[in-house]
Amino acid sequence: MYPIVRKEKLADKIYLMDVMAPRVAKSCLPGQFIIVKMDEEGERIPLTICDYDREKGTVTIVFQTVGYSTTRMAEYKEGDSFMDFVGPLGCPSELCEEENLEETRKKKIVFIAGGVGTAPVYPQVKWLKEHGVDVDVIMGSRTKDLLFYVDEMKAVAGNLYVTTDDGSFGFHGVGTAQLEELVNGGNHYDHCVAIGPMIMMKFVCVLTKKLNIPTVVSMNPIMVDGTGMCGACRLVVGDEVKFACVDGPEFDGHLVDFDQAMKRQQQYKTEEGRAMLKLQEGDTHHGGCGHCGGDK
Amino acid sequence: MDVMKKVPVTEQEPKVRATNFEEVCLGYTKEEAMAEASRCLNCKNAQCVKGCPVSINIPAFIAEVKEGNFEAAYQIISQSSALPAVCGRVCPQESQCEGKCIRGIKGEAVSIGKLERFVADWARENGIKPAPAEKKNGHKVAVIGSGPSGLTCAGDLAKLGYDVTIFEALHEAGGVLCYGIPEFRLPKQKVVAKEIENVKSLGVKIETNVVIGKSVTIDELMEEEGFEAVFIGSGAGLPRFMGIPGEQANGVFSANEFLTRNNLMKAFKSEYDTPIREGAKVVVVGGGNVAMDAARTALRLGAEVHIVYRRSEAELPARAEEVHHAKEEGIIFDLLQNPTEIMVDENGWVKGIKIICMELGEPDASGRRSPVEIPGSEYEMEADTVIMSLGTSPNPLISSTTKGLETNRRKCIVAEEETGKTSKEAVYAGGDAVTGAATVILAMGAGKHAAKAIDEYLQGK
Numbered sequence: 001m002y003p004i005v006r007k008e009k010l011a012d013k014i015y016l017m018d019v020m021a022p023r024v025a026k027s028c029l030p031g032q033f034i035i036v037k038m039d040e041e042g043e044r045i046p047l048t049i050c051d052y053d054r055e056k057g058t059v060t061i062v063f064q065t066v067g068y069s070t071t072r073m074a075e076y077k078e079g080d081s082f083m084d085f086v087g088p089l090g091c092p093s094e095l096c097e098e099e100n101l102e103e104t105r106k107k108k109i110v111f112i113a114g115g116v117g118t119a120p121v122y123p124q125v126k127w128l129k130e131h132g133v134d135v136d137v138i139m140g141s142r143t144k145d146l147l148f149y150v151d152e153m154k155a156v157a158g159n160l161y162v163t164t165d166d167g168s169f170g171f172h173g174v175g176t177a178q179l180e181e182l183v184n185g186g187n188h189y190d191h192c193v194a195i196g197p198m199i200m201m202k203f204v205c206v207l208t209k210k211l212n213i214p215t216v217v218s219m220n221p222i223m224v225d226g227t228g229m230c231g232a233c234r235l236v237v238g239d240e241v242k243f244a245c246v247d248g249p250e251f252d253g254h255l256v257d258f259d260q261a262m263k264r265q266q267q268y269k270t271e272e273g274r275a276m277l278k279l280q281e282g283d284t285h286h287g288g289c290g291h292c293g294g295d296k
Numbered sequence: 297m298d299v300m301k302k303v304p305v306t307e308q309e310p311k312v313r314a315t316n317f318e319e320v321c322l323g324y325t326k327e328e329a330m331a332e333a334s335r336c337l338n339c340k341n342a343q344c345v346k347g348c349p350v351s352i353n354i355p356a357f358i359a360e361v362k363e364g365n366f367e368a369a370y371q372i373i374s375q376s377s378a379l380p381a382v383c384g385r386v387c388p389q390e391s392q393c394e395g396k397c398i399r400g401i402k403g404e405a406v407s408i409g410k411l412e413r414f415v416a417d418w419a420r421e422n423g424i425k426p427a428p429a430e431k432k433n434g435h436k437v438a439v440i441g442s443g444p445s446g447l448t449c450a451g452d453l454a455k456l457g458y459d460v461t462i463f464e465a466l467h468e469a470g471g472v473l474c475y476g477i478p479e480f481r482l483p484k485q486k487v488v489a490k491e492i493e494n495v496k497s498l499g500v501k502i503e504t505n506v507v508i509g510k511s512v513t514i515d516e517l518m519e520e521e522g523f524e525a526v527f528i529g530s531g532a533g534l535p536r537f538m539g540i541p542g543e544q545a546n547g548v549f550s551a552n553e554f555l556t557r558n559n560l561m562k563a564f565k566s567e568y569d570t571p572i573r574e575g576a577k578v579v580v581v582g583g584g585n586v587a588m589d590a591a592r593t594a595l596r597l598g599a600e601v602h603i604v605y606r607r608s609e610a611e612l613p614a615r616a617e618e619v620h621h622a623k624e625e626g627i628i629f630d631l632l633q634n635p636t637e638i639m640v641d642e643n644g645w646v647k648g649i650k651i652i653c654m655e656l657g658e659p660d661a662s663g664r665r666s667p668v669e670i671p672g673s674e675y676e677m678e679a680d681t682v683i684m685s686l687g688t689s690p691n692p693l694i695s696s697t698t699k700g701l702e703t704n705r706r707k708c709i710v711a712e713e714e715t716g717k718t719s720k721e722a723v724y725a726g727g728d729a730v731t732g733a734a735t736v737i738l739a740m741g742a743g744k745h746a747a748k749a750i751d752e753y754l755q756g757k
Contacts, residue, residue, distance in 0.1 A: 023511045032510075037467055043561065043569040044467075069569055084467035086505035224561065224570075225475075227465045227507055228691045230553035231535040236544055243534060246692060260544055263644030267546045268571040 002036075002085035005058055007078045010148035011141075013065045014116060015074050016050070022057035024049075024087045030123035031093025031218070031250055034059060035226045037084035038076070043069050046223045048120035048195075048249070049088065059087070062119035062148075089226045090249045094216070095193070096127045105133055107190040110182075110213075111157075112175045112204050113139040114196020118149050120218055121195050126156045134158030136182070136189075140175040144168035175200065176207045189213050194253060198265065202258035209254050217253035219244045222267060235261050300403025303332040305410050310624040314595055317479045317564055320621055321385070321410075326364070329414040333362035335399060336406050343396035344408060349741030350448075352376040354393055354408055361411055370419040373412060374426040378451035378495055379444060379473075379740065381420060381487045384413025386477060387737045388615045420490050426455075428498045433457040435754050438523040440508045440694065443471020444736045445529035445727030447495050448743030449750075454498035456751050461523075463506040468560060471531055472728075472736070475560035476552070478589050480596070481618075484559075509693035514701075514723060524757075525722045525750045528709060529743060532728035533691030537684055538581070542638030547573060547646035551582070551590040551685035558593050575599045575681030579649050581635055582685030583607065586733075588618040590683045591627050599681070601627050606634040606654050606667040632656070632667065636674065638682055648678045687733050698723070708732055716746030724750055 006018040024034060033048045051060035065071045076082070095104050109128075113121040118139050128135055140163035141147050147162065147169060154160045162170030163178045171178050175196075183189070192215040194204040201217040208215040221244050224230040228246035235242055236257040242248065297303070306322040307313075313320050324332065336358040344354045353372050360369035373380045389395070389409035397405035419425075435458050439450045442464040450460045468474050473488045482488060496502065508514060508530070517523045535550030537543050554572070557563045561570035578594040580587050583605035591601045603622070605612060608631050612619055623629065632654045639648040653673035656665040690707045702710040702719035709718060709725045716724040726742025728734060 023506060027511055041562075041568045072569075084505050086465070086467070086507060086511070088510055089507065224553055224556050225466060228534050228693060229475075229532075229688075230556050231537075231550035232553045234537075234544065241537065241544070246534070260644070264544065264546060266644075267573075 001081035001083060003081045004076055004078055011146045014148055016060060016062045018058040018060050019085055020057055021059050021085045024059050025052045025054050025057045028052050028088035029092035030096040030127045032088035032090050033249060034085060034087030035089060036082050038073055039083050044224060045069055046226055049123060050119040051123055062116060064116045089245060093124050093250055096124055101131055108188055109135040109191045110189045111135055111137045112179060112194040114175055114200035115141055117196030122149055122153060129156040138163060138175045138178045176203050183211055198258055198262050201253060205253040215253040216250050217256060218249045219251060221261060221264060297331060299335055302404045302407045303328050314625040317596055319483050320480050323417055324410055324414045329361055329411055330364060332407050332411060333358045337398055339398055343398060344393040347392040347396035349737045350376045350744050358411060361415060366415055366418045367424055369415045370424055373415060378448045379491045380412050381416035381491055382473060382482060383737055384409050384416055385482050388735060390616050425494055425497050429455050429457040431457055432459060436523045437525045437750060438517050439527045439529060441471055441529040441531055442469040442502055443529060443531050445739035445743035448740040449527045449529060449747045450500045451495045451498055452744055452747035453750060454500045461501045461503060463508055464502060464504045465507040467504050469502050469504060475556045478559055478593050509697040514698045525754055527746050528694060528725035528729055529727045530691060530694055530729045532688035532733045534689050536686040536689055540635060540637050542640045545638055545640040545646050546644050547680055548638060548682045551586045551683050554590050554683050573681055577679045578681040578683060579604055579679045580683045580685055583612040583614060584685060585614045585618055587685035588614045588622050590685055592622055592625060595625055595627060602630050603627055604630045604633050604635060604651060608632055608656060611664055646680055646682055648676050649682060650674060650676050714745060715749035716742055717749060
C-alpha cells in the first residue's frame, strides 16, 4: 500500500497529493510519470510527476477531476492509501539529463504550461534552476481560480509570465499570445517546452513552427499498463508510430499528429460518461447508464 | 469403453459458455481420470517425457492416478513443474507429450493434459502443497517478471534453499497468466492465484509495482541490494501492427490491450472501473492462441466475431483445441484473407475493413507455404472494432538500462539455450524475452534450465 501523506486542494477541481513510494522517489526524474490504481476495482491512471523528495521517499502528484476515476480519487484523504503506485515510467526530460547540461546552458528556453500542465513543468524548471539554468515560464489558465503554484514557480523560473483567458489575473489572453508578444518585443528563444491540454499544445506548435523554435511536448494519451505492453498509447510522430509510455512521453511537437491524438483520447468517452452518472446518482441511480438495465 | 479413444471430458455447452466467462472445460472426475489413466501403456522408453519441455515423469504419475493415489501423482508432477494446474489447461499437448504418445499411433493419445489438470486440481482441493526446502542457503537471487518462466525459476531455486525475490511490473503477479489468458481458459482466483500461493509457500517473495530498468536497474539490484544472480523473465513486449492505413483509428486495438483490459483489469465485471469496447462486429486479425483468446472474449462481450487469417486452416498457429472451441462457439473464420486497409468514419472511428483474398504459394524459409495476394479479389467488410493479434516485439526497458547485456538483431536478449546464460556475468534470461512470443510451457522449461544453471554458478563461486 502507498499512503497519502499530504493532500491539498490547489484550485477549483485541482488537487495535490504527496504519496509515500520510496522506490519511485529514489529513481524518478522530471518528465517521467507514474501509474496509480486506487483499489481492487480501480483503473490504472497515469499522472505526471510534479515533485519528489528522495529523503522522505515521497512523490508529488497533481490531478484535476475530469471524469469518474479522478473524481473518486479526490475523495481520498491524508492517511488513506492507494493500493498500487508504480513508476517512474517513460523517459526523463532530455533537458534534465546531466550529460546534456552543457548544451542546455547555451540555450534560451521558454516553458509554456497550460492548466494542470503546470504540474509537470514545475519539476523541470526547478531541476534546471538547481543546475544553474534560468528559463522563462509562461503559465496560463482559463481564469484566476484555476491558477496554482504561482509562487512556487516564481521561485524557480527566470522570468514568470502568468496569463488568464478572461484577464482575471496577469496577462489577458492565452499562452501563445503571450509568447508572440515576448518574441515581438525582442526576446529570442532557442527551445520551447509546452505541456498542457492537447489542443493548447497543438496551437503552441503551430506558432513555434512559424517562429522557428524547436518545441517539445509531453503527451498524455490513454494507457493501460504503461510499461510497453498494450499499445493503447500509440501516436503518430512524423511517419512513425510511437508508444508514449516507452518512447515518450516527450516528443518533437512539430512532428506529432495532434488531430489524431485528440480523436484517440475520446475513445472511452461514452463509457466514462456512464460511470460518472453512476457515481453522481449513487443509490438514486435507476438506469440511463446503458449498463445496469435499471431503466428497462 | 473403447480403449482406442480418450475418455471424453465434460465441457460447458457452446451456446451457454458463449455468454459467460466461466471455464469451458470442466475436467475429469476421479472415475474418469482413473479410467483414462488405465489407457497408458506405461512405455519403458517413454516418448511423452521427451515431448515435455519440463520432463515430467508422465508414465509414473499416470500409474499412480490409475491406482487412485492422487497425492503421490501430484508429488511426482511437482518435482518437475511449478504450475501443473496451469499447464494441464494451456499446454499445446497435441504437439508435445500427447503428440509423441504411442497410443496415438493407432488410436487417440492418452489425455495427458487432462490427467495433469485433474491431479493438480485434486491436490489444490485437498490442500496438498509442494514441500519447501529444509534448509536455506542464504544466497539471494532476483527474478524479474512473475510469469511462467519467472515463477518456475523462482520455485526451483527456492526448493534448493535460495532466498528468492520476484519483481513484477504490474500490480498483480502471474504475467501472461493474468493479463493474457482469459478466465474461461484459466480461472484467475481458483487456479492462477493458488499456484502463485504455492510458489510463495516455498519461501519466494513477490514485490509488485517494480519496473526493472525504471524503478531500479539490474546493476543496482546486484550492487546495492545484495542479489548475487538475476533471472530475466520479463516476457514479450510491444504489440505489432500491420502498417496499413487507418490503423490508428478509434476502435483498433492490439490483442494485448483488449485482453489486458478484460483479464487483468476485469472490465467484463461491472463493478470494475476499467472500460472496454464491446463491439457489435469485431474483426480479429491473426491466427495464434492470442487471436483465439481475443476473439472468444469479444464474443462473450456480445459481438459477432470474424477471425481474418492470411494462411489456411492447416497453418493456424493456435492449439487445435482452441480453434475447435472457437468454432463451436460461433466464431467465423475468414481464412486465406488479409486486411489491406481499415476504413474510418468522419469522427475517427472504424467503420469497416478492406480485405484481399490470398492463395498459398511456394514454401518460404520457415517451410510454410507463403500466402500470395489474388489480384482483383479485394472486398469490404463492415466492422466497428478491429483487434490486431500479430505478435509482439521485445520490450526495450531492461536491455537499454543494463550495462553489458547483449541483444540480437530482433532486439531479444541473447541467452544460451541450455542454461539461459547471458553476456553479463550472473545474469540469466529465458521465456519470451529471449525467444519472442512462444508458449507458457517453453517459458517454464527455460526458467527451469536457468534455475539449474544459477545454482551451479553460485555453488561454484
